[in-house]
Amino acid sequence: MKKRESNFEALRLTAMALVVTLHYLSKGNILKPLTYELGWLDRAAWLLEAAAFVAVNVYVLLTGYFMCQAKFRSGRLLQIILEVWFYSLVIPLILGAFGILDLGALTIYDWLILIFPLSMQHYWFLSVYVLLVIISPFLNRAIAAMNQKQLAYVTVLVALPQVLLKSVLPLTFTMDDEGWGILWFVELYLIAAYIRKYGIPFLSAKKKAAFVYLAGVLLTWGGGLVMNRIYLSTGRFSDKVSFTFSYNHIFVLIASVGFFCLFASMKSGEGPFSRLIVRLAPYSLGVYLLHENILVRYEWPVWLSVSMPDSIIRLIVEWIVKVAIVMAVGLFVDFLRSLLFKAGGRVLAHTPVPRWLQQVDEVMN
Helix, strand or coil: CCCCCCHHHHHHHHHHHHHHHHHHHHHCCCCCCCCCCCCCHHHHHHHHHHCCCHHHHHHHHHHHHHHHHCCCCCEEEEEEHHHHHHHHHHHHHHHHHHHCCCCCCCCCHHHHHHHHCCCCCCCCHHHHHHHHHHHHHHHHHHHHCCCCCHHHHHHHHHHHHHHHHHCCCCCCCCCCCCCCCCCHHHHHHHHHHHHHHHHCHHHHHHHHHHHHHHHHHHHHHHHHHHHHHHHHCCCCHHHHHHCCCCCCCHHHHHHHHHHHHHHHHHCCCHHHHHHHHHHHHHHHHHHHHHCCCCCCCCHHHHHHHCCCCCCCCHHHHHHHHHHHHHHHHHHHHHHHHHHHHHHCCCCCCCCCHHHHHHHHHHHHC
């Protein structure tokens, strides 16, 4: 097994902390809508939102960076699917067993979401992510067959209809899914593959990569504040005031690539802290699956008493502390889940399943 690089594993954990941050701000009702008059505290919260908005793009960039030159592993795909099912089904059973949830109050639609989490987009990110993994052998063959110029052209051409128009005009285009669909994930995969194969010389230096990230964040944030003023002055564009806050906006893409390259430019460490990061990172997906479960996603902000504080300092301190709590609980729970899966894996090792998975891998690769 290839040795994990601590800089990329640190990026994985950081990206997940930023995902929790996005949910902390939105589901904790800290973000005042951009159709309202904003105070300094509101602007600070939106700046934090802009800084964290790279999280999803970065997670997909990480996938593309490593998967573009890796063999297809059906076992890993099966593990992800089983992990999604585990959190989707076990959490309501635990909540019901402790009397926190009345299972009888769940509707048929609720049970459909819990039983078919990927098809029902219980976790929208995993629904698209699994599809990306499935088509990755096709993408990898295409990427391997292209030279640098061809890969660059294809990457730009795939981006143009998704990024250009929506980034220039604050209008609603039928094709625009704001980066929530497979086409945008494919674009990020291509970008990551280009970085892996050829690099971006300008972003190979940490200071330049950090500058690009900060520039993208400030542009995203500033775009939202400008649209806020336009709406308050004219009463128009109420549905587009946050148009810079979408995964496929050029400002967010710039920030995402800068953030990714910042960590990529760092050296992989060998000390105790680096080893801890490497050990914790594989459990990061569990953080998402736990705190975003449909029965938990609006409850944990209540449990942690998340609300808008009365100062910027308290906003920062409470954000750090409460996101750290969600991360710690999520990592610990997923560690326990991994122990169960390892025990199950030892049982499956004595069945035909490993042989079937190997046959799938041989065909796909």
